[in-house]
Amino acid sequence: MKAYVGIDIGSISTKGVVIDQFGNIIKESYIWTEGNPIKAVKKLINNLKEIPKDIEIKGIGTTGSGRKLIGLMLGANTIKNEITAHAVGTLHFYKDVRTILEIGGQDSKIILLENGIIKDYAMNTLCAAGTGAFLTSQAKRLEVPIEEFGDIALKSNNPVKIASRCTVFAESDLIHKAGVGYNTKDIIAGLCKSIVLNYLNNVGKGKKIKGPIVFQGGVSKNKGVVHYFEEILNEKIIVDKNSHLMGAIGVALLSKERETDKVYTLDIENISFETRGVECNGCSNHCDLVKIYKNNKHIDTFGNKCEVGGK
Amino acid sequence: MYKIVIPQMGDYSTPAKYLISHIIDCEIISIPITNKTLELGSSNSPLFVCTPFKYTLGSFIEGLEKGADVLIQFGGGCRYGYYFELQKQILEDLGYKFEMINLITKGEFDYKRIKKEIERLGLKLNKLKTLYYIFLSIKMVKYMDKIDFYIREHIGFEKENGSFIKLKKQMLKDFSTTKNYFHLKYMYLKYKRKFKKIELDNSKRKYKVGIIGELYTLMEPFANYNLEYELAKMGISVKRYTNVNYLLFEKKYKIKDYLSKTKDYIKYKMGADASDNIARCKYLCKHNYDGIIHMKSSFCTPEIGAMPIINKICKKYDVPVLYFSFDTETSEVGVKTRLEAFFDMIEMRRTK
Structure with missing residues (x-):
């Protein structure tokens, strides 16, 4: 049987799937990146390896912020940006989707589609307010596990208004509101609402959001945020049970399109893969170079802007 | 000294x-x-x-x-x-x-x-000498800009990597040794021939994209993360009208024409190059360009004023537009991700 691997290396979590040729998930894995994509992917691949013996891997795709490095490490046949990957993945399950809202750990994006074609997209540019990282840090401050955030938010009837323009201001506003004596559940609900407002004002600015709307990324698992999206947009929001894996599924599907006779292997445990950061002193630009070594052999350099640094 | x-x-x-x-x-x-x-x-x-x-x-x-x-x-x-x-x-x-x-x-x-x-x-x-050298450098700018138009459209399809850049470096070096007008013109024609002789692989040619926006960010490759070259590498031929020749000499004569062509959208000059960019955006949309990239440095007020109108024009003609706002703190990876997605979007639109 043929299968394809898709890996989405995000800032917070690393997602991986193995799909068959019809796009059904054979195996999935979701782990924390913890700032070390190489280690995380090795662990992820170890989880993904537990598949039936007769499966032949015909393609590997990578996406997310670590796509280039991990693509090189695994010898992937497809390295795609996360916007395209998410769109392709979502289109596979929802053929008539018009809007994809995606809120991840450190970035958020909106993709508008028409007849299965991407028409417009936007990504957050300046700030992490309105992303998962903001929610996680506030959850820590309130000492509430992030997994329970959504359920608590739904209990509130009176979400607190929180200044959501900027993470730092939101935080000081939150401390102020807590000090004044608002309920924790109202504050949590306010946080969820502020994420939605921030997202719509920044990323969704000037975009016509039409249904069907699919919401994905890690934050889509938060019921509170989904609730406030529905309330504010006045549309039904679809959250797939695999919403956190959509990017990985998308890139696996893309790798299927580029399938050749080559068969890939997931035995990477014994391969030593190392990166070394150096500052190039070729000119006064001082590019930060990342040199990549596979089994102690230099295979590629990232970050150089001219021919001097490539060596 | x-x-x-x-x-x-x-x-x-x-x-x-x-x-x-x-x-x-x-x-x-x-x-x-x-x-x-x-x-x-x-x-x-x-x-x-x-x-x-x-x-x-x-x-x-x-x-x-x-x-x-x-x-x-x-x-x-x-x-x-x-x-x-x-x-x-x-x-x-x-x-x-x-x-x-x-x-x-x-x-x-x-x-x-x-x-x-x-x-x-x-x-x-010395007045005479000054005027003469001003004339020569103006001509030099004109010739450079003409060659640049050709380079932008074709650099992505060179057979041998780097041949355009190498030749251009040589050209600039030779230009700086200009003796008189005839010498300059001779060099220009010589290099024009040489550029046209560079072998191209036209099978790679896929899409054409127009670039508009704030002038400094457009013209200084360091300020826009070498965006034009990144586009070229993807197989896109790039059109950009803003150059020094335009700003110094053509703008004065063209602005009236531009305003009359865009009278549905603007009534007055909007400062700096905003009205010019709106007119060019309309032109590019009308001439079936596959996409438009608008870039500016952060906080560029005239271009901020132009953006909603550009958005409107692009929606009307159904041409995708990508906005970049470059600051000193912009991450290069983010720029590349957006560019790649833009390319995928163009490709999806054209092939499906």
Whole structure:
């Protein structure tokens, strides 16, 4: 049987799937990146390896912020940006989707589609307010596990208004509101609402959001945020049970399109893969170079802007 | 002998250097923009000023550190017109000793005023000689811009990597040795032939994209993360109308035409290049370009005014548009991700 691997290396979590040729998930894995994509992917691949013996891997795709490095490490046949990957993945399950809202750990994006074609997209540019990282840090401050955030938010009837323009201001506003004596559940609900407002004002600015709307990324698992999206947009929001894996599924599907006779292997445990950061002193630009070594052999350099640094 | 610094923008330091070094007896310091320039510039600038201010200030400081004593700034049609005074003040506060000359005030090049300024430095300006070299450098800019049009459209499809850039470097080197007008023209024709002879692989040619936006960010590759070249590598031929030749000579005559062509959207001139960009956006949309990229430095007010109109035009003609706002803190990875997605979007639209 043929299968394809898709890996989405995000800032917070690393997602991986193995799909068959019809796009059904054979195996999935979701782990924390913890700032070390190489280690995380090795662990992820170890989880993904537990598949039936007769499966032949015909393609590997990578996406997310670590796509280039991990693509090189695994010898992937497809390295795609996360916007395209998410769109392709979502289109596979929802053929008539018009809007994809995606809120991840450190970035958020909106993709508008028409007849299965991407028409417009936007990504957050300046700030992490309105992303998962903001929610996680506030959850820590309130000492509430992030997994329970959504359920608590739904209990509130009176979400607190929180200044959501900027993470730092939101935080000081939150401390102020807590000090004044608002309920924790109202504050949590306010946080969820502020994420939605921030997202719509920044990323969704000037975009016509039409249904069907699919919401994905890690934050889509938060019921509170989904609730406030529905309330504010006045549309039904679809959250797939695999919403956190959509990017990985998308890139696996893309790798299927580029399938050749080559068969890939997931035995990477014994391969030593190392990166070394150096500052190039070729000119006064001082590019930060990342040199990549596979089994102690230099295979590629990232970050150089001219021919001097490539060596 | 004076040491003069001119701010960097694209390859235009070649004609500027040529002009100034021929009309007055001096040494010119021009250092290509690097991360160091940017660091020096942004650490001494107000945070919310646009990036051209930061880049030029950085160039000045770098030059002053190398012993320069005269700085040359160019005025402009937007806030840039005030940058001369502001930068002078900042540099004086930093404790540097220098003279500073603003070439363009009130949107015009005033020969008498410049002459006075130069005489103040104790230098003589020969009118005939000056006018002659101004004429030569203007021609040089024109020829460079003509060649650049060709390069932008074809650089992505060269068979041998780097052949365009190599030839261009050689051309600029030769241009700086110009003896007289005929020599310059001869060189231009020679290089034009050479550029046309560069072998192309036209099977890679897929899409064409127009680039509009704020002038400095458009023209200085360092300020836009070499975006034009990144596009070319993806197999996109790039059209960009903004260049020095346009700004200095064509803009005056074309602006009326532009305003009449876009009268559905704008009534008056919007400052700097905003109205021009709106007109070009409409033109590009009408001529079936696959996409439009609008870039500006952060906080560029005229372009912020143009953006909603550009959005409207692009929606009407159903052409995708991508906005970039470059700051000194922009991450390069983010730029690349958005560009890749833009390319995928164009491809999806055309193939499905």
